[in-house]
Amino acid sequence: MLELYEGALDVPEILKRWYEEEAKSNYGAFIPFVGTVRAENGIEGLSFDIYEPILTNWFDAWQAEAKKRGALLKMAHSKGDVLLHQSSYIAAVFSPKRRVALETIEEFVEDFKASAPIWKYDLKNGERIYAKERSTAIKGSGILS
Amino acid sequence: MLELYEGALDVPEILKRWYEEEAKSNYGAFIPFVGTVRAENGIEGLSFDIYEPILTNWFDAWQAEAKKRGALLKMAHSKGDVLLHQSSYIAAVFSPKRRVALETIEEFVEDFKASAPIWKYDLKNGERIYAKERSTAIKGSGILS
Amino acid sequence: MVTVEFLGPIGKEPIQLDITNLLELSQKLKEDESLKEWLECSAVAINDKIVASKDHPLQDGDKISLLPPVCGG
Amino acid sequence: MVTVEFLGPIGKEPIQLDITNLLELSQKLKEDESLKEWLECSAVAINDKIVASKDHPLQDGDKISLLPPVCGG
Numbered sequence: 001m002l003e004l005y006e007g008a009l010d011v012p013e014i015l016k017r018w019y020e021e022e023a024k025s026n027y028g029a030f031i032p033f034v035g036t037v038r039a040e041n042g043i044e045g046l047s048f049d050i051y052e053p054i055l056t057n058w059f060d061a062w063q064a065e066a067k068k069r070g071a072l073l074k075m076a077h078s079k080g081d082v083l084l085h086q087s088s089y090i091a092a093v094f095s096p097k098r099r100v101a102l103e104t105i106e107e108f109v110e111d112f113k114a115s116a117p118i119w120k121y122d123l124k125n126g127e128r129i130y131a132k133e134r135s136t137a138i139k140g141s142g143i144l145s
Numbered sequence: 146m147l148e149l150y151e152g153a154l155d156v157p158e159i160l161k162r163w164y165e166e167e168a169k170s171n172y173g174a175f176i177p178f179v180g181t182v183r184a185e186n187g188i189e190g191l192s193f194d195i196y197e198p199i200l201t202n203w204f205d206a207w208q209a210e211a212k213k214r215g216a217l218l219k220m221a222h223s224k225g226d227v228l229l230h231q232s233s234y235i236a237a238v239f240s241p242k243r244r245v246a247l248e249t250i251e252e253f254v255e256d257f258k259a260s261a262p263i264w265k266y267d268l269k270n271g272e273r274i275y276a277k278e279r280s281t282a283i284k285g286s287g288i289l290s
Numbered sequence: 291m292v293t294v295e296f297l298g299p300i301g302k303e304p305i306q307l308d309i310t311n312l313l314e315l316s317q318k319l320k321e322d323e324s325l326k327e328w329l330e331c332s333a334v335a336i337n338d339k340i341v342a343s344k345d346h347p348l349q350d351g352d353k354i355s356l357l358p359p360v361c362g363g
Numbered sequence: 364m365v366t367v368e369f370l371g372p373i374g375k376e377p378i379q380l381d382i383t384n385l386l387e388l389s390q391k392l393k394e395d396e397s398l399k400e401w402l403e404c405s406a407v408a409i410n411d412k413i414v415a416s417k418d419h420p421l422q423d424g425d426k427i428s429l430l431p432p433v434c435g436g
Contacts, residue, residue: 012161019156024230028183034175035436038241049371053411077435085169089436096183102251118435119371130372135432138406140415144389145402180363194298198338222362234363263362264298275299280359283333285342289316290329
């Protein structure tokens with residue numbers, strides 16, 4: 001339920017497939033969050049590095065938490081370059097209940113931003129520049145300093 | 146941006162169209178909420194009445210509020226019968242910012258449940274039974290009693 | 291004359307009344323026993339705007355709507 | 364021997380070290396001036412599990428990863 005792609009996501013295809021996969025699962029609420037690359041600061045796009053083993057562990061722990069709530073999570077993310085107005089991220093929750101779905105998508109997306117081992121680079125003038133000032137140190141950082 | 150349909154929604158078509166309509170609008174976050182009819186209480190489906198003039202006023206007021214936040218709303222809802230595992234409701238927010246998108250979709254969906262002039266009926270044994278115990282009195286109700 | 295509409299599950303045909311405010315409307319509708327439960331839980335709109343109080347004048351041609359408890363989605 | 368990986372933007376090749384705990388790792392890595400800024404802001408994983416404290420023994424064959432600040436999405 002964690003899908004990684006080289007380059008931009010095909011958002012309509014992914015949303016259609018996920019919706020149809022769970023069409024008979026009796027979930028009453030489905031909330032995807034779609035992240036798209038904005039034109040800002042003169043960038044040509046973004047680029048992503050992913051460390052898959054820890055991303056998979058992080059996602060599996062969240063899936064177990066969602067299951068306790070009666071919910072199900074799906075996620076897709078891009079590796080490498082994603083150009084302006086293309087999408088790099090979809091997180092989605094399915095749940096029998098509206099409240100659980102709304103709360104879970106918010107917590108999941110916020111924890112994703114704070115914890116998922118993904119590094120973002122601006123593509124600018126043909127260079128790949130680490131987006132340091134927009135990045136968040138993972139909880140527990142600095143123990144070696 | 147408010148779409149009403151006879152019967153069930155074609156969710157993949159609507160999500161694809163909305164996503165593509167705003168593909169160049171430079172929104173960084175897109176969050177649709179999709180509501181699907183669950184099999185429960187032995188129902189065969191749900192049915193909806195809508196009073197369109199007040200629904201349109203309610204939606205337009207929300208659109209103006211979203212615009213103040215730099216966001217955009219779209220909504221689709223079914224009229225008449227929607228069978229088990231079919232979808233009757235999509236609310237969606239587009240926003241440059243993740244936080245605004247998450248907060249707006251939650252407030253919009255909750256206010257929709259409390260205020261939008263839509264009446265729900267269970268379809269059971271061929272009858273159409275008003276879902277009174279699941280319904281919410283609109284704020285200010287009872288002034289004639 | 292004003293027109294009164296009963297929305298959704300109330301299931302009553304529209305009526306026309308010769309009244310000038312919502313207090314009179316309340317008195318008229320209370321005469322219909324079948325409406326009692328609906329009056330307690332319904333909101334009221336005048337010309338498609340929901341109003342918060344019974345102290346509201348009515349004008350000739352106004353459309354009044356009774357909105358029982360809602361459940362979209 | 365343990366292997367130390369430097370993830371994302373740190374941009375340094377993996378190294379192998381003959382150490383038995385994270386305190387020793389900290390001392391070794393501080394010798395590399397180019398790592399100073401990264402040590403302050405990076406999390407540490409042992410065999411792909413993030414650890415919260417430096418008081419952690421290491422075993423032969425362990426894989427240690429340094430994770431600098433993240434920004435997915």
